[in-house]
Amino acid sequence: MTVPAPPSPLRRNPEYLRWLIGDLLLDIGTGIGAFAFPLVTFMVTDSLGITGLVALVQGAGALVGLIPGGLLADRVERRRLRLLAGVIGAIVQAVLVLVLLTGAAGAVVLAALAFADRFRETLLGSASNAMLKQIVPTTQLPRAVSVNQGREAAVEMASGPLGGALLGLSIVFPPLAQLLGNLGSVAATLTMRRRYHPRAEGAEHTKVGEDLREALSWMISQPIRMQVLAIASSVNLGANGLIFAVLLDLASDGVPAATIGLLNTVLAAAILLGAFLAPRLVDTVPTGALAIVPVLLMAAVGVFLAFAPGMLWIGAAYAVLGIGLPAINASSQGFFTHITPIAMQGRVSSLMRLVSSALMPLAPAVAGWGLDLVGVFPTMLVFAAVLVLGALVGVLGPDLRRIPTAPQWEHYARQEGLAVEE
Numbered sequence: 001m002t003v004p005a006p007p008s009p010l011r012r013n014p015e016y017l018r019w020l021i022g023d024l025l026l027d028i029g030t031g032i033g034a035f036a037f038p039l040v041t042f043m044v045t046d047s048l049g050i051t052g053l054v055a056l057v058q059g060a061g062a063l064v065g066l067i068p069g070g071l072l073a074d075r076v077e078r079r080r081l082r083l084l085a086g087v088i089g090a091i092v093q094a095v096l097v098l099v100l101l102t103g104a105a106g107a108v109v110l111a112a113l114a115f116a117d118r119f120r121e122t123l124l125g126s127a128s129n130a131m132l133k134q135i136v137p138t139t140q141l142p143r144a145v146s147v148n149q150g151r152e153a154a155v156e157m158a159s160g161p162l163g164g165a166l167l168g169l170s171i172v173f174p175p176l177a178q179l180l181g182n183l184g185s186v187a188a189t190l191t192m193r194r195r196y197h198p199r200a201e202g203a204e205h206t207k208v209g210e211d212l213r214e215a216l217s218w219m220i221s222q223p224i225r226m227q228v229l230a231i232a233s234s235v236n237l238g239a240n241g242l243i244f245a246v247l248l249d250l251a252s253d254g255v256p257a258a259t260i261g262l263l264n265t266v267l268a269a270a271i272l273l274g275a276f277l278a279p280r281l282v283d284t285v286p287t288g289a290l291a292i293v294p295v296l297l298m299a300a301v302g303v304f305l306a307f308a309p310g311m312l313w314i315g316a317a318y319a320v321l322g323i324g325l326p327a328i329n330a331s332s333q334g335f336f337t338h339i340t341p342i343a344m345q346g347r348v349s350s351l352m353r354l355v356s357s358a359l360m361p362l363a364p365a366v367a368g369w370g371l372d373l374v375g376v377f378p379t380m381l382v383f384a385a386v387l388v389l390g391a392l393v394g395v396l397g398p399d400l401r402r403i404p405t406a407p408q409w410e411h412y413a414r415q416e417g418l419a420v421e422e
Contacts, residue, residue, distance in 0.1 A: 010144060015194055016135045020151070022188030023128060026086070027152055029181015031159030033093070035264060036167045036174030038247060038364070039257050040100075041110050043171065048248050050107050052368020055244070058114035059360055065122035070350025071211055074343060078127035078134075078196035079189060085124035086186035092117045093179035097172045122350070130345040131196045133337055143279050154272055160264025164257035198343055215347035218340075222416075224399035225352075228332050231291055231400075232356035234390020235298065235328065239321060241363035241383035242302050243267070246314060248367055249376055259311070266315040270322030277323075278330040287403035290331040292394035294324025295387055302384025306377045335403060339413050 010016055037058075042051045072081060096113050099105045136144045166173035219225055250260050281290060301317045309317070340348045363383075370379030394400050404412050 010136060010140060010147065013136065015192060016144075018188055018192045019128075019131065019135055020147070022082070022086075022185045022192075023148070024151055024155070025184030025188060026089075026181050027155045028159065029178040029184070031152075031155045032163040032166065032174050032181075033178030035160050035163035035261060036257070037114065038244070039164075039167060039251060039260075040171055040174065041107075042248075042251055044105050044110065045107050048252055048368045049372050051248065052244075052365045054107060054111045054114060055364030055368075056362070057111040058118050059362075059364070061115035061118035062122045063354060065119040066126070066350045066354040067212070069123040069126035070215070070347040072123065073127040073130040073346025073350070074198045074211060074215075076127075076198075078131045078198065078346075079192055079194075081124050081127035082131070082189050083186055085120060085127070086182045086189065088120045088124065089117065089182035090179050090186070092120060093175045093182065096175040097179065100172045100175070122353070126346055126350055126353075127196075130198070130349060133340075133342055133345055134194075134196050147275070152268075152271070154268070158265075160261030160268070161258060162261070164259070164261035167257050198346065211347060215344050215351055218344060219348055219351055222399070223397065224403070225336070227393055227397040227400040228291065228336070229352060229355045230393040231295060231328075231390045232332070232352075233359055234386050234393075235295060235325075236356055236360040237363050238302065238383045238387035238390065239298055239325075240360055241367050241386070242298075242305060242321070242380060243318075244364045245367035245371060245376070245379050245383065246305065248371055252371070255311075263311070263315055263318055267318040267322040270319040271325055274323040274326035275330075278326040281327050282330050282334065282406045284405060285327075286401075286405055287331040287335055287409075288394070288401040290327045291400060291403075292391055294328050295391040295394070297321075297324055299384045299387035299391065302380050302387060306380035306384065331403075331406075334406065335409055338409055 038051055038055060041054045042048070045051060045054075092113060096105075096110075099109055099113070132144060163174050163177075166177060246263070247260060250263075251257075298321055301321045304317050305314065336348075336352070337345070366382065367379060370382065403409075
């Protein structure tokens with residue numbers, strides 16, 4: 001029997017590198033803009049509650065675009081959608097720069113632009129990750145997910161301090177950086193050689209409702225998927241709530257934006273370290289354990305932050321918070337990308353993001369209102385409790401705990417009836 005040759009390393013895959021560069025340029029701009037936007041809102045409105053409310057509207061925009069975005073990614077050529085996402089993203093940021101320069105920015109205007117940008121991101125940007133299984137071999141998906149985590153962490157290390165520094169120079173510089181990031185993504189995507197049609201040539205045309213029902217049926221066919229979604233929901237709400245509460249608490253105390261940005265650098269450095277370790281962990285530690293243990297550590301961090309420690313201790317807490325995230329994502333996202341058919345990547349990814357992110361818009365709102373009404377201690381404990389509940393779902397549910405290490409995914413998926421022939 002002939003043993004197939006191992007695939008070339010990711011660094012020798014030119015199409016993957018073009019895809020990665022486009023996402024990298026986009027991440028640089030988005031990281032700067034995402035860090036600065038809550039601070040911009042606070043500077044314009046001078047209200048923690050309104051800042052949290054604007055962030056809630058922003059998150060709602062992402063949720064509204066998820067399902068239509070997944071359907072589009074599975075019906076329209078994906079490279080074209082990625083180009084359109086970059087062009088419209090640049091336009092939205094140009095409008096934000098204009099209203100800030102003219103003094104027309106207020107809570108309503110900022111909320112509308114935030115909603116539009118996040119809606120655009122999930123409606124059109126979902127196609128980018130849906131391309132990944134068509135670009136890299138299945139066996140390299142965990143490493144590709146880890147590389148994405150490392151890339152995002154490296155960008156985050158710079159985007160926090162840089163966003164704070166740019167904001168210190170001018171309120172319009174962060175959105176201008178995000179505008180340039182979108183244009184860079186467009187330029188890189190134009191260099192990609194292949195076209196990424198979600199369906200095979202000659203495939204039968206289907207109705208939108210049929211597509212959605214097919215993906216929903218596939219997603220809920222195994223309890224294991226529901227358990228992963230419950231954990232992801234708790235992490236999205238709990239971890240993001242902790243970070244946003246720290247950001248608002250420090251901003252209200254008058255801590256400079258550049259100093260707050262250093263905490264993002266610590267968090268990103270921890271994520272980068274976690275991304276370096278993740279491929280090895282995914283290959284040696286059962287996926288079920290990697291999806292549960294880091295969540296318990298995050299809950300412990302939330303309890304620690306409830307005691308409002310100084311900046312150095314907050315930085316240490318951020319390091320613990322960030323180091324486990326790549327392992328969670330590389331294991332769970334890699335496994336589900338592995339078992340999801342190419343033709344359903346967009347829909348299933350969007351459905352999973354919708355469920356896992358449904359509560360996430362509440363994170364900034366609860367953080368802002370909680371700090372205003374009851375203070376730091378109860379607010380942090382609420383988010384820590386959310387993380388504990390998510391970990392309990394994994395501990396009490398046997399299906400997730402049984403997922404083995406990455407080299408055994410293929411055999412396990414076929415044994416459990418989770419794999420689909422393509």
